[in-house]
Amino acid sequence: MTFVQLIDCKTSRLDEMNRLMDTWVEATRGKRTATHALVGKDRSDASHLIEIVEFPSYEEAMRNSNLPETDKIFQEMVALCDEMPTFTDLDVVRDEQLNTLAARAFFSALGSIEPDAVAEHITDDYVDHDPANGEAVQGVAAMREPYARWLAGFDFGFTVEDQIAQEDRVCTRWTWRGHHKGEFLGIPPTGQDVTMEGMTWHRFRDGRICEAWWSYDRAGVLEQLGVLGD
Known part of the structure; x- marks a missing residue:
């Protein structure tokens, strides 16, 4: 079953956050199990970001989380946030283009x-x-x-x-x-x-x-x- 993780955070350092994401993509090449990542910015609050990361399954998401590169990037992401990000784990029950x-x-x-x-x-x-x-x-x-x-x-x-x-x-x-x-x-x-x-x-x-x-x-x-x- 497809698994999606929502990462909700606030940061005034969007450019640095984007560069950090680019670093993660490069560092996990050939290792990561994530298949799709999307970042949205709140129109009413430019510091409010939601990242949506898709995986083939929950098990693959956990394998991705256990990569040392992922843990390193996470610590750097927390440092860029104004407050601790929150995570929501979702099993996808309907997915239609x-x-x-x-x-x-x-x-x-x-x-x-x-x-x-x-x-x-x-x-x-x-x-x-x-x-x-x-x-x-x-x-x-x-x-x-x-x-x-x-x-x-x-x-x-x-x-x-x-x-x-x-x-x-x-x-x-x-x-x-x-x-x-x-x-x-x-x-x-x-x-x-x-x-x-x-x-x-x-x-x-x-x-x-x-x-x-x-x-x-x-x-x-x-x-x-x-x-x-x-």
Whole structure:
């Protein structure tokens, strides 16, 4: 179970505290078990800081605490604080990246919704970066029109294989599987089952996709359809 420790402290020496954190990161390279650290400053009190440190488990957090480098940095941190910091230990019972869930919902919908319904997932000023277009295309039609072509040519669906999220962006590695049922890029329906792997970066705004960068092997699909030879 993921474990999070909150460190609540007050200090008027924020710059020194930041340098101390940099020192700890360097000193524990290859040893630390912490996976994520975030420091927040109280908007109503600039001396009030809360540090959030994430670990894979409580046991890993304890292993990290027992590092001599961690103990040394802790003593130096206490010296920089106006008062003794307090600690809150939390077992994480729910952890969701909301944009990641939105990206997964988007891929789950593709292949089963009509082209006009794509607008529910993207912003009006959506920008699409697709290697098939050569340059970026803007507007809802940038997604709706190519989606309609794929939908006319294939019965298909996406399987999400992996996802990572950072700030307002989500990267999804996916597998696409389709059955060639209709004309596609001038190719008559073959009845062939085809697969394709790819990755998509999505940028989100207000819970909807506002920009996308696609990377996929369309040539591999054409080869499976017998259009491209060796």
